[in-house]
Amino acid sequence: MNxxxxxxxxxxxxxxxxxxxxxxxxxxxxxxVGLTIAAGNVGLRHTVANALKLCEVAGVDVPVYAxxxxxxxxxxxxxxYVHGRxxxxxxxxxxxxxxxxxxxxxxxxxxxxHEHAGRLLLVALGPLTNIALALKLDPTLPERIGxxxxxxxxxxAHGNITPAAEFNVAFDPEAxxxxxxxxxxxxxxxxxxxxxxxxxxxxxxxxxxADSPRARxxxxxxxxxxxxxxxxxxxxxxxxxxxAMAFALEPDGALELIERPVAVELEGxxxxxxxxxxxxxxxxxxxxxxxxxxxxxxxxxxRIRRALAAG
Ligand code: BDR
Ligand code: CA
Numbered sequence: 001m002n003x004x005x006x007x008x009x010x011x012x013x014x015x016x017x018x019x020x021x022x023x024x025x026x027x028x029x030x031x032x033v034g035l036t037i038a039a040g041n042v043g044l045r046h047t048v049a050n051a052l053k054l055c056e057v058a059g060v061d062v063p064v065y066a067x068x069x070x071x072x073x074x075x076x077x078x079x080x081y082v083h084g085r086x087x088x089x090x091x092x093x094x095x096x097x098x099x100x101x102x103x104x105x106x107x108x109x110x111x112x113x114h115e116h117a118g119r120l121l122l123v124a125l126g127p128l129t130n131i132a133l134a135l136k137l138d139p140t141l142p143e144r145i146g147x148x149x150x151x152x153x154x155x156x157a158h159g160n161i162t163p164a165a166e167f168n169v170a171f172d173p174e175a176x177x178x179x180x181x182x183x184x185x186x187x188x189x190x191x192x193x194x195x196x197x198x199x200x201x202x203x204x205x206x207x208x209x210a211d212s213p214r215a216r217x218x219x220x221x222x223x224x225x226x227x228x229x230x231x232x233x234x235x236x237x238x239x240x241x242x243x244a245m246a247f248a249l250e251p252d253g254a255l256e257l258i259e260r261p262v263a264v265e266l267e268g269x270x271x272x273x274x275x276x277x278x279x280x281x282x283x284x285x286x287x288x289x290x291x292x293x294x295x296x297x298x299x300x301x302x303r304i305r306r307a308l309a310a311g
Contacts, residue, residue, distance in 0.1 A: 004031040005146075006116040007248075008109065010067070011241070012040030012126030013050040015083050015225045020125055020245035021051075022214055022307040025058045027249050030121065034112055036065045036105035038126040040171050041079045042087035044069040047126075050088045052096035057217045064098075067105030067130035071172035076127075079167055082228055088221040106133040113144040123149045123248045124179075125241040127168050132175035135182045142183045147251075151244035152176065153190040153262065153275030155291055162273065166191040169264060170273030177264040180275075180288060187251070188262065188289045189244035190275065196294070197243050198236030199301055201226060210309040218308055239304075246300045247292050256294035261285035 007030040011017045024032050035055075037048045048066045055062055070076075084090040101108070109130065113120055122145050124131060135141055142148075152168040153176075159165040169176040180186065204226075208219040229237055247254060261283065265274040278285060 002031065004029055005121050006031055006033045006112070006119055007121045007123065008034050008036065008112050010036045010038060010105070010109070010122070010124045010126060010130050011051065012038040012047045013054060014041035014047065014087050014126070014241070015089065015222045016239040016241040017041070017125050018050070018054050018088070018218065018221060019239050019304065019307070020241035021054055022058060022218065023242060023245045023249065023303055025060050026307040030249060032060065032062045033116065034063050034065060034108055036067050036109055036130050037100070038067050038105070038130050039069050040126040040168065041083045042085070043078065046087045048100050049095055050086070052098055052100065053088070053093055056096040056098065057213055063108075064100045065103055065105040065108040066100045068133060071127065071129055072132060072174045076171040082225055084224050089224040091220045105130040106137060109134040110138045110141060113141055117144040119146045120144065121147050121149070121248060123245065125151050125244060127171040128152070128175040128179045129172045132172070132178040135178055139182065147187065148183055148185070149187040149189065149244055149248040151189050151240050153188060154192055155190045155262070155275060155277045156192060157271070157274055158192055159274065160191050162270070164271045165273035166275070169275055173264050173266050173273040176273075177266055180262055180264050184286070184288060186289045187247065187292070189240070189247050189292045191240060193292045193295070194238045194240040194243050197297060197300060198238045199304070201230055201235055201237050204237055207305045207308050212309050215308040242304055243295060243300060246303050247295060250299060250303070253296040253299040254292055254294070255296055257290050258293060259287040259290050261287055262289040262291070
């Protein structure tokens with residue numbers, strides 16, 4: 001019997017998504033059973049193409065399912081200014097030879113939740129549009145998910161796309177609201193945890209010199225983003241999706257977690273898309289999130305290094 005944990009990743013690659021995917025492909029205890037693709041960092045056409053290309057570079061044959069091309073209700077601004085117009089640093093790479101599967105991401109998610117009922121590790125690295133749609137199609141979905149890890153939110157409202165909101169949630173707040181209401185337990189790796197777990201550009205550049213196709217490809221696609229980041233955020237680089245993936249793959253690397261109710265603001269003039277944490281548990285809602293506050297930095301960095309050097 002295959003006792004690896006089945007892992008389904010909903011993602012919008014994206015430079016930091018790519019690093020997280022390489023980490024997942026590299027992990028011997030998990031089997032990536034599919035990538036469901038969201039629009040977010042850039043448009044769906046590019047995020048699908050990027051996912052397929054990354055699989056090719058990593059030498060994995062994981063099915064890729066295209067999802068929703070836009071948020072549920074309101075159009076949103078993408079993050080091409082961070083990730084490049086194509087989401088992968090505009091390197092002009094040769095497109096992958098493989099194509100996406102015909103099944104819609106939301107339907108694939110529901111099907112895979114049945115095939116791996118009770119065991120599936122679901123990791124969301126992008127806007128939550130596909131998962132919200134799957135929940136509308138099948139509200140029993142959470143019952144079959146073994147564990148759900150989300151990269152999203154800013155738990156004390158130190159956002160990265162607006163003053164109060166983080167990109168993945170702000171891109172499609174309605175979807176995030178549906179998802180945060182539906183799941184009794186989400187393991188949340190937010191933007192503020194990301195900022196607390198930066199790694200030095202100089203060290204990272206050394207890892208990128210590893211003699212592997214993965215490292216060479218990642219060096220090329222992340223160059224623009226790393227330059228953007230060092231201009232604005234100083235000598236440390238931050239990879240939100242990589243931290244979420246480390247937490248997903250190796251939960252006991254978490255050194256500090258806190259459970260609290262979290263809701264998504266849909267209306268505020270300054271706060272639409274904010275993740276509102278009831279720190280004092282005043283509203284009477286159940287704790288629906290286990291928030292990552294601190295992760296073992298050495299384990300996190302070791303995992304990134306291995307993922308880049310592999311293959
Ligand atoms: C999140 O937003 C995206 O730009 C990144 O890929 C990450 O998932 C960080 O806020
Ligand atoms: Ca992402």
